[in-house]
Amino acid sequence: MKTEQVGDALLETWTVDEVAAAFNRNEIILIDVRTPQEFMFEHIEGALLMPMAFFNPDKLPGQSEKRIVFHCGSGVRSERVARRAIDAGLARIAHMEGGFGAWKGAKKPYIGTNMATGAPHLVS
Structure with missing residues (x-):
């Protein structure tokens, strides 16, 4: 994990593996900030x-x-x-380095769309 002091706050940049491990242990809330269309697709x-x-x-x-x-x-x-969350007063916040592209590149599981049927399915 990389950290950056931003004023009185701490911005953390987590790797995909750190996020996956903490998410699997139910230690974090993972918030996707992409568009609804991107989210629905995968x-x-x-x-x-x-x-x-x-x-x-x-x-x-x-x-x-x-x-x-x-x-x-x-x-x-x-x-x-x-950074907007820090500007609003949160003292410690994190984001995932490389985003969803890095998650997929690391072969982590996700919900994708079956292009033949349009139905969601687990990709692992």
Whole structure:
């Protein structure tokens, strides 16, 4: 995990493996900031959707029990959202390096769309 001090806050950049391990242990809330269309086509099972276009840090869940980790397609949007969360007063926030593309590249499981039927299915 990489960390960056941003004023009084800490921005963490987690690797795919760190996110996957913490998510499997139910230690984090994984929030996808891609568009609803991107999410519907393929997403990490159990991730919540809060598109960057509608991001409101005041509506984020608390982090008393689980850390919030954002992700997007490549890591660019999730870092922007994480910085917006810090600007809104969150003292510690994280995002996933490389985004969903890195997740798929690491062969982590996700929900995809069967192109023949249009139905969602587990890709592992």
